[in-house]
Amino acid sequence: MVKKKDMILATKIFVAVLLHFIVSTADSTSSINTQSNHKRTLRNHPRGSTLYPPVQLQVYDDHVVVDNGIFSMTIASPTGTVTGINFNGIENILNDRNGISDRGYWDVNWSDPSDPKDNLDKLAGKQLDVIVNDENQVELSFKRLWTFSQENNHVSLNIDKRFVVLRGSSGFYSYGIFERLKGWPDANVYQGRIVFKLQDKLFRYMAVSDERQRIMPTFEDREKGQPLDYPEAVLLTRPSNSFLQGELDDKYQYSTENKDNRVHGWICSDPPVGFWMITPSNEFRTAGPVKQDLTSHAGPVTLSMFFSTHYAGIDLGIKFRDGEPWKKVFGPVFIYLNSVTTEDDPLSLWVDAKEEMLLQTESWPYNFPNSSDYPRAHQRGQVTGRLLVHDIVLAYARNAFVGLAPPGTLGSWQVENKGYQFWTQTDNKGYFQIKNVRPGCYHLYAWVPGYIGDYMYRSIIYVLQGSKIRMGVLVHKPPRNGPTIWEIGVPDRTAAEFYVPEPNPTLMNQLYASQRTESFRQYGLWDRYTDLYPDQDLVYTVGVSDYETNWFFTHANRNVGNKTYIPTTWTVLFDLEYVIPGNYTIQLALASATAAEVQIKINNEGVSPVFTTGLIGRDNAIARHGIHGLYWLYSVDVLNSQLQAGTNAMYLTQTRGSSPFRGVMYDYIRLEKPPL
Template identity: 80%
Template sequence: MRPKLVLRFTCEKQSTLSLENRQKYNLWSEKNHSRGSVLYPPVQLHKYDDHVVVDNGIFSITIASPEGTVTSISYNGIDNILNDRNEKSDRGYWDVNWSDPSNLKDGRLDKLTGKYLDVIVNNENQVELSFKRPWTFAQEKNHVSLNIDKRFIVLRGSSGFYSYGIFERLRGWPDVDIYQGRIVFKLEDKLFRYMAVSDQRQRVMPTFQDRDKGKPLAFPEAVLLTHPSNSLLRGEVDDKYQYSSENKDNRVHGWICSDPPVGFWMITPSNEFRNGGPVKQDLTSHAGPVTLSMFFSTHYAGTDLGMKFRDGEPWKKVFGPVFIYLNSVTTEDSPLSLWDDAKVEMEMQTNSWPYHFPNSSDYPRAHQRGLVSGQLVIRDVVLAFADSAFVGLAPPGTIGSWQEESKGYQFWTRTDEKGYFEIENVRPGYYHLYAWVPGYIGEYMYRSIIYVLQGSRINMGLLIHKPPRNGPTVWEIGVPDRTAAEFYVPEPNPTLMNQLYASQTTESFRQYGLWDRYTDLYPDQDLVYTVGVSDYASDWFFAHVNRNVGNMTYVPTTWTVLFDLEDVITGNYTIQLALASATAAELQIRINDVGGVSPLFTTKLIGRDNAIARHGIHGLYWLYSINVVHSHLRAGKNALYLTQTRGSSPFSGVMYDYIRLERPPRY
């Protein structure tokens, strides 16, 4: 074991520095220990019959061999940060959810247990271990049809370890559907009770035992805490989806132990291997205490985001590396300062991407990657710079296909105030360039395929995005930003609250049970919105849901938009309808004839993103341009009727992003 004095000095040395100086210190020390400096003890690998231990003098990690599951992490006087009351296979592990597509009810969990260990690197500065499991046809019904290579890296002087995985399918292998892949760490609940996901989302959390004693609510993830070990949590709702985050914001999260003051953090320095693009939502940390690294899932999107392999399709992808960071402060310092330190570490890890130390030819280094740049402008009513636009490279497809992309890599950035963008560290490959701009409907796609070569620097020049528009705006509801955040989010049922969001306005939509608040506000008649009089921030409910008429029976609802027209111009009007979410929904539109047998328009059955139930303010984005013949309208008062026809569930419904009526153009 490491000398305790060395460990303690290292932790205290870093914690007493200011954040600015700590950055300089770490950059300096990284430069030195990467050259073999004796500033830190050497990394040591100890091999035993059924496990290995890697110790770098700051922490030690024990991994079952050849399974590749983390059974123990020893740090700062804590013998095991993980919950050692769990089975050894249920402490720190990789897993995937998969199914046989020939059996729709066949859902399986595979913990990707390794079959043999390869020591890739073993020297005083680095240990890299590979736990492999090759797939054979003899394993067809027991394991997902993937070759698995799970890797762990410990560096000299690093207060944490890295993990990444290489998943591969060979040509001719059987069909399979894969829905989720992740790393899970289950921490010691007697130590880690305080969770931090962002600056605003931090709190003392319940344990698994607290949840087991609670009252189940509308779905298994949501529990009313009735007998928690911490009495301050009694009467609150706990649901892991209340702590979800968009990929672009899901960069660091984890837990704090107050005695001794220690932090455990999941840091994701790049989103290139995650699925669904920058605003795809996924889980972070949640009650347990549990910390996750979600590489891909169908959360907030539905099974369309799953990876479906057919006809022997070959495939390979590298997930990670992610960094599991350990930090500590002296007992005189506030344990909450560990969060600020973790954010600094996250920035440093992000700035170090792509890493130089992973030893796999499947992970390209910085010099093996490319760069794509350009400028995006908007041609709508006027010509404008695409300020703060999302611009990304994703596998070739159609407009919006990146939302449902899981097999390939994606690289996203934001434009500056003049629309300039630079996408760095792009893996060699074929891509389409996609973009969307907050404040405008639709999205841009560069039609030609972009081939990024090793070391290439591609300047796309000036790109012009023409958002969908057929005529001048008559009226509009909302802000086209792909979320329903600007609409009215009600107060939660006071008996079903999460106090974390009680005083927040920006994320109050994360409260449980808001779908039933529509019935409380509109018990007999549905929402009526009058253009020019109503305010969408207070008069437009954030989700178009069904009404609860008692005995858990839900019926469809029809919302009405009243508007006046001074006159009606001959020609075609257009309704631009942008949806921020849809779950088992069918939205029908009628104008001036609420009882008409045939609607003017129907989406038909759409959506499986489940964002209403999972406290998300958006799921997948849908855009419809609906033609309205002028004879449907009249001078004076008009009514637009929006009916969500699927009424069997509290969670069937849509969230609107934006609605606009356009009149015919005048040439």
């Protein structure tokens, strides 16, 4: 048997060989800038120390240059797009074959509600303001003020994009202030982000997490490949690196939940340099801690997604109506640059980037942004308390997600998109502390892994500057009408515990070939249901079947050829020794739904359903390799007259065919007896 440490060593050697291959085929930039700082040196001295060169700003007619002796950055003026980053001997880390507006930029996707056309606005500034310019800090503002004369050309928002460079910092910060004034026209805004496109001959190794990192194809590799069911998915037929031949690439395979989306980026091996996007707080992101979004992907591209409709659908589009005013600060995020010597392992740059992420997170909220719209630590408040859960017995709400979000309804936080959210997790005894909360009005929301349903504290919580609010003991009572007869799955809002099939061997991403916990990210798994159940649908027998091996992770449609898909019906067989008076209850929790409808029938497929969800969901998690989208919960009454002593059958039909991507993912199903 191969020992684990030998496997790790072999993997490191394999990666080193691959990185060497990249070096041999890339343009050599072996000269090392004498001003570059090894990260260990940066760790030894506080930023702002006079041991580092002062920050310098040079203003020209059409651009500015900010240099702190560690790196320099060129920004087009007054548009506020980053056109160049000089670091560690690389004259420009960004792809200078792209136009100056297509290297480092902010953008939004938006539409007029009366016109379905999707518009891309790169938020080009019209005015440069130097907010701070001294030896320790430069902060620049690139503004664009909206007027009614721009109504059809730009999204109706005032834009203030900020860039901050600090003395002794190996990287820069960026944040944006978006604002609407009262009376402005209606608008839909679907996506907001900051984007950096890097030199593809240098940056070929991408890291999103400890497990998800690999050599990546270039944009040209994708252009020469074979597009599949949608444009983002490409089969690599002629990649520049033969190691990638025959693999599949899709940017959605590298999506991450907000709570885990803290650091990701790229490594160049010669010179050994890293480029990283660090997001130290989720307060400005939308839809809570488990909302998924893009990270880095082939190009090479690095993103910080502030809001989007990914894995949720248009419910997450920001809709402004009736002249609604609004203001929100997105960021700051930290764009981190690091390097090691040529004798060091380039993969150590990822380890260092994680350490930097922890330092940036501990420093939040920052003390340097010069905007009254960004409250400092002393201007914020905190909320503490303890959460218990009372299902059958009273228990500690361990590892529960507890958060503050704008006032709404039960579970509304997962589609909230205009305000700020602040989340934490409870300890083993249910205690929680939500720190650094912006002053404002909130509801407190929670959900507990292992239990269905949402919790909401009904009274509005007013957080003031410096306030310390103690909530005391809170009790979540999950939905339940009676004792459990049987259950399928684990109530954790994902389908991760169910059976994920092996992918089509001709459509694989080798990164996930040996990662069972991430295997749902493979392409084309929706058609594997047809391969496994070509003629007869899934039948699950309670007490005999095992949901980890017998329950397909998504209720998929059947491919009957010629790109035709038809609905499928799953059967759950269960025995009842006897039927008692009163209503039984099915607790049906869905982890995802895309243009789908689930109907439930009991013991007779030919009768009318006892329940239907109706047409629900637009999260597209099946196509985008997610294991969940938005969460849905239904409590379904079943009359005792519909059940019988002996064997019973519950039929689950996903009625909407026509596409491989229409379907649901189940989180958890439970049958309950009538109340005692």
